[in-house]
Amino acid sequence: MGRVIVITSGKGGVGKTTTSANIGTALAKAGQKVILIDTDIGLRNLDLLLGLENRIVYTIIDVVEGRCKLKQALVKDKKNPNLCLLAAAQTRDKSALSQEQLKSICDELKEDNDFVIVDCPAGIEQGFQNAIAGATEAIIVTTPEMSAVRDADRIIGLLEAKEEIESYKLLLNRVRPNLVQSNDMMSVDDVVDILSCSLIGIIPEDIGVITSTNKGEPIVNDEQSLAGQAYQNVAKRIMGEEIDFLNLDEPKGVVAKIKKFFAGLFGKEQKA
């Protein structure tokens, strides 16, 4: 029996879809059988991030409206046969799906898969209610910005009110350590303290995320990138491993400053 995890955030643009694609890919790479469900009907994008946009024949709406079987609608990933995508329809809206329908799809898929990852649309309306209907766990994606944290707090309130959600964790995305150090951005501790929610991952801001999206290949496939490593660690934590968070801080303190100072001194003398 698999686990159904919903990736949600409230606010749009914080990285729900990127997180879904990367966690799904990382879990599949670790040998787990994973299904990714895009519930953002009318605004589907998960297919793009996985590079599967040209392979979609049937969507989740075709399944619920009986035009195909559930298995027919699952699109296998290019690289990893353990990973499948159930795409959203692009020509319909959120009302085309009901909570009961999504729940029965999740229940059916978790029978013979290890993980069902549900990518939730932004907002707290029907799309959100649909997405969380079949889930028992949630990952709340947020960034260290006021609006994103506020929306995450609202989502936490809604998830807490839902009995079926047994646990929820926070994933802090797009952290910029240099801005935190100069006190221009809220730190990880600040956000965790404000939301009083336990963390499952800290993802640093990484240009690689943009380029990997362009290529249609999740950044976890790039083992050199910091964001890729961070997503890999999130997947490991989901599977129950205890892994320390990546140290994103630049060297700080008097020693580092003295080093910088001397580097500057010699640099100038050499020029002279």
Next chain:
Amino acid sequence: MKEIFTDLYKKVVGFFQIQEKENEKDVEGNRQVACNRLKLVLMQDRTNLTPFLLERMRGEMIELLSKYVEMDTEALELNFEQEGDSMALMLSIPVLRAKDEEEIQELIKLEEEAKTKVIEEEASQEDEEEIFEASEEESDEDIDEDISEEVCSCGCENADESSNSPDEIEEIQDGSAKNCNEKTKK
């Protein structure tokens, strides 16, 4: 030779100056501003009090407290704040003048007379709704007495926690003192 030494001296001094500047930044970072604003707005989001209800609460509080002190009702601030894990209702009132005991006694007398009248009327009318309202008024008065116990030197009212309602009512001495100063400047 002299130039080299002055250059070195400047660099050494500059090194320490940079450190001082960074320390200053630690105290007044806009990260802290964001945290504080966010905590405040989340407090409001988490309560189910609508702006309308908050305004009503404010009005009722002014009505109660004005029996004991003359205050600047325009500048009265009522906010939710986080203190550790618990939520606090912070009330900051710029006090213009503390009333004399005589004035207060007179007002209390007037109110008690009015109350007994109401109770008498209720007894005759046997209206359940009005009895309910009167009992509410009584409990409000308890809070009121707790708050007005302490008066600070600047003429501002300062009351420590009163555990009368689920939310704690506090008065920030610093905040009200500032308000007072601003008042005198004007």
